[in-house]
Amino acid sequence: MNAFEITAELYDNINGEQYSPYASFLETCFERFSKIKVKEVLDLGCGTGGITRLLAEKCFDLIGVDISADMLSVAQNKTKKGIDIRYICQDMRDLDLFGTVQAAYSSFDCLNYLNSNTELDKVFALLRNYIEKGGLLVFDVNTEYRYEKIFADNSFVYEFDDDMLVWQNQYSPSKKTCSFYLTLFSEENGVYYRSDEQQKQKFFPQKTIISLLEKNHFSLVGIYGSTDFTPLENSSEKMLFVTIAE
Numbered sequence: 073m074n075a076f077e078i079t080a081e082l083y084d085n086i087n088g089e090q091y092s093p094y095a096s097f098l099e100t101c102f103e104r105f106s107k108i109k110v111k112e113v114l115d116l117g118c119g120t121g122g123i124t125r126l127l128a129e130k131c132f133d134l135i136g137v138d139i140s141a142d143m144l145s146v147a148q149n150k151t152k153k154g155i156d157i158r159y160i161c162q163d164m165r166d167l168d169l170f171g172t173v174q175a176a177y178s179s180f181d182c183l184n185y186l187n188s189n190t191e192l193d194k195v196f197a198l199l200r201n202y203i204e205k206g207g208l209l210v211f212d213v214n215t216e217y218r219y220e221k222i223f224a225d226n227s228f229v230y231e232f233d234d235d236m237l238v239w240q241n242q243y244s245p246s247k248k249t250c251s252f253y254l255t256l257f258s259e260e261n262g263v264y265y266r267s268d269e270q271q272k273q274k275f276f277p278q279k280t281i282i283s284l285l286e287k288n289h290f291s292l293v294g295i296y297g298s299t300d301f302t303p304l305e306n307s308s309e310k311m312l313f314v315t316i317a318e
């Protein structure tokens with residue numbers, strides 16, 4: 073199976089409740105921190121487009137980029153008639169847009185799918201090319217606490233109508249990488265079909281991210297522990313970065 077085929081099928085069931093607070097957080101960032109008026113927005117790693125659609129419905133012009141055709145297909149199918157979102161199937165490491173935007177965001181740990189500091193540096197450099205001066209880059213990444221204490225080597229089981237998902241994790245503290253093993257059992261006429269997929273994420277320390285942002289001419293507005301702008305704590309699972317393109 074492709075790396076995000078199972079994920080595409082079940083993603084909204086697992087994460088759907090978090091889309092609305094995240095979209096409100098982004099809208100507040102655009103209003104409060106951008107030095108230019110935000111109209112065109114890039115969603116980098118847009119996935120099934122839950123947040124993309126909410127912002128598009130608020131009259132922003134959205135471009136959704138994602139490497140997974142399965143995730144984009146869900147996104148496209150769920151977009152209401154009359155809402156115009158440009159979806160592009162593209163690897164963020166080779167980001168290539170038609171023009172510039174006033175803001176870009178990357179939600180739900182997309183950047184943790186990059187394999188190295190070099191790749192993160194490249195993605196920030198590409199983003200800087202496409203975000204207009206004074207515009208915003210907002211993103212979240214997983215904290216070390218989340219990898220070490222929550223994902224760790226733990227397993228999670230989700231049960232839906234006809235589906236059961238088993239999600240097993242393996243974290244390597246030396247490599248700072250976390251492998252996710254997803255196994256889906258889907259029932260059809262009394263028979264259960266099994267499918268598997270594997271993904272890998274990397275932890276990026278706050279210091280590394282800040283130095284790569286500075287190198288690529290993004291200045292830091294703040295780092296938050298959640299979408300309600302609470303400060304980072306030792307038990308925060310995400311670091312939300314708000315930055316301005318200089």
Ligand SMILES: C[S@@+](CC[C@H](N)C(=O)[O-])C[C@H]1O[C@@H](n2cnc3c(N)ncnc32)[C@H](O)[C@@H]1O
Nearest residue numbers: 117118119138139140143163164179180182185
């Ligand atoms: C955890 S999902 C987040 C989806 C979406 N941002 C959201 O908030 O619901 C991670 C997404 O990152 C995408 N992704 C991973 N590596 C990528 C890459 N190199 N280029 C573009 N998208 C990538 C995956 O296909 C997946 O849709």
